[in-house]
Amino acid sequence: MDLTFLGASGEVTGSCYLLRTDRARVLIDCGMFQGSATADLKNRRPLGVDPASLDAVVLSHAHIDHSGRLPLLTKSGFRVKIFCTPPTIALTELLLKDAAHLQSEEADRMNRRRQRRGGPTATPLFDEQDVPPLIKRLTGVPYAKDVEIAPGVRLTFHDAGHILGSASLTLTVSERGRTQTVVFSGDLGERNTVLLNDPEKLPRADVVVLESTYGDRDHRDLNETVAQFKQIIVNSAHSRGKVLVPAFALGRTQTLIYYLAQMHREGSLGNAPVYIDSPMAIAATRLYHSHSNLFDDAARELLRTGNNPLTLPQLRLSTSAEESRAINALSGNAIIIAGSGMCTGGRILHHLRHNLWKPETTVIIAGFQAEGSLGRRLVNREKVVKIYGEPILVRAKIETLGGFSAHAGQTTLVDWFASLAASKPRVFLTHGEQAPRQALAAALDARFGARPELPMLGDHFDL
Ligand SMILES: [Zn+2]
Numbered sequence: 001m002d003l004t005f006l007g008a009s010g011e012v013t014g015s016c017y018l019l020r021t022d023r024a025r026v027l028i029d030c031g032m033f034q035g036s037a038t039a040d041l042k043n044r045r046p047l048g049v050d051p052a053s054l055d056a057v058v059l060s061h062a063h064i065d066h067s068g069r070l071p072l073l074t075k076s077g078f079r080v081k082i083f084c085t086p087p088t089i090a091l092t093e094l095l096l097k098d099a100a101h102l103q104s105e106e107a108d109r110m111n112r113r114r115q116r117r118g119g120p121t122a123t124p125l126f127d128e129q130d131v132p133p134l135i136k137r138l139t140g141v142p143y144a145k146d147v148e149i150a151p152g153v154r155l156t157f158h159d160a161g162h163i164l165g166s167a168s169l170t171l172t173v174s175e176r177g178r179t180q181t182v183v184f185s186g187d188l189g190e191r192n193t194v195l196l197n198d199p200e201k202l203p204r205a206d207v208v209v210l211e212s213t214y215g216d217r218d219h220r221d222l223n224e225t226v227a228q229f230k231q232i233i234v235n236s237a238h239s240r241g242k243v244l245v246p247a248f249a250l251g252r253t254q255t256l257i258y259y260l261a262q263m264h265r266e267g268s269l270g271n272a273p274v275y276i277d278s279p280m281a282i283a284a285t286r287l288y289h290s291h292s293n294l295f296d297d298a299a300r301e302l303l304r305t306g307n308n309p310l311t312l313p314q315l316r317l318s319t320s321a322e323e324s325r326a327i328n329a330l331s332g333n334a335i336i337i338a339g340s341g342m343c344t345g346g347r348i349l350h351h352l353r354h355n356l357w358k359p360e361t362t363v364i365i366a367g368f369q370a371e372g373s374l375g376r377r378l379v380n381r382e383k384v385v386k387i388y389g390e391p392i393l394v395r396a397k398i399e400t401l402g403g404f405s406a407h408a409g410q411t412t413l414v415d416w417f418a419s420l421a422a423s424k425p426r427v428f429l430t431h432g433e434q435a436p437r438q439a440l441a442a443a444l445d446a447r448f449g450a451r452p453e454l455p456m457l458g459d460h461f462d463l
Pocket of ligand 1: 061
């Protein structure tokens with residue numbers, strides 16, 4: 001058996017690993033590289049394996065950095081099954097359609113510029129027509145069910161607690177009379193994340209591929225973050241301004257709605273309308289509703305007692321562009337959750353343009369903001385920002401919350417590994433930049449003598 005690292009090796013995007021035996025070839029995730037100057041180039045490079053030679057693909061969860069190169073497989077003659085959990089099927093369709101749409105827009109924008117200047121035509125990596133043939137290949141396997149996915153390779157999914165349907169996976173691989181257990185952590189969630197279970201711990205492994213996104217630190221305390229969020233909402237009711245919350249459609253939006261619904265039950269929310277101003281976030285929230293059997297105990301207990309954890313009386317779902325624009329005409333206190341999460345596009349931009357200059361406005365930054373994004377400029381307290389090319393004065397209160405994260409911090413990563421440590425597995429750290437994964441390697445070595453390996457893109461290991 002051997003393992004080749006085809007992405008997320010020394011970086012956080014592009015997850016893709018190839019496991020080969022003398023009888024089978026299985027690809028684990030096929031994610032898009034994102035964010036860096038070389039990302040587009042890496043996405044367009046040949047994958048490193050002939051898609052027609054694969055026996056199966058396993059998808060750990062729907063995020064684009066794990067699923068975004070899958071349409072390239074189906075475009076190049078791939079005809080076998082892609083195994084994932086049932087919620088991941090619908091979420092992948094939602095996210096890939098959105099990614100296709102964004103790429104087409106980006107290509108059009110670049111081509112308008114290139115027409116004026118001269119230059120080669122830009123093409124999207126894939127378009128919306130490439131998504132349905134891929135979705136047909138997705139095959140749902142519930143958590144804890146053991147299935148044979150290729151000759152001599154069995155798969156079991158475990159709840160990773162990162163987003164709805166996210167999974168760690170165990171592959172039981174038999175080759176020439178020898179059986180080995182290979183565990184991929186997938187992206188692991190933080191403990192005590194609302195709605196989701198804590199990441200499931202696994203009993204043993206011969207090989208572990210572990211994510212290391214936040215391998216060098218812990219997040220700020222969740223309880224303090226929640227208290228801070230609630231206080232900001234209460235204060236905004238006094239100042240009678242709008243509260244703008246840029247948020248990712250999947251995961252963060254549902255977390256915020258959960259806490260607003262909790263405030264409503266506690267009697268601290270008041271009557272301000274709460275808008276989800278994003279068709280994608282509305283669709284993602286519906287998918288959470290339809291898979292509520294996977295919620296954690298606390299959320300299922302709420303449901304059992306007639307309290308839906310993802311709704312509240314003043315919740316307004318704004319689907320069309322007209323509905324979104326109509327929010328601008330409203331005066332007084334209102335809470336508006338809209339994309340994109342880093343204010344790099346989407347409906348949050350027109351809300352910011354209309355409200356940033358008003359001192360009664362509050363902007364809540366509840367997620368990571370990349371260098372250069374409008375969200376980061378707001379966090380950095382820039383006095384004037386440009387939106388649609390127009391300079392806008394920032395008089396709004398900018399509040400930054402550090403404790404909501406979809407990823408496990410270092411302590412949770414180390415604790416997750418603890419149950420596997422006794423079986424003395426070979427450990428590879430991926431899905432983290434160099435500094436965080438070195439820090440996690442040092443922590444795992446200090447506590448368990450684990451000596452993790454830090455593969456780079458294209459590295460290949462006999463197991
Ligand atoms: Zn993820």
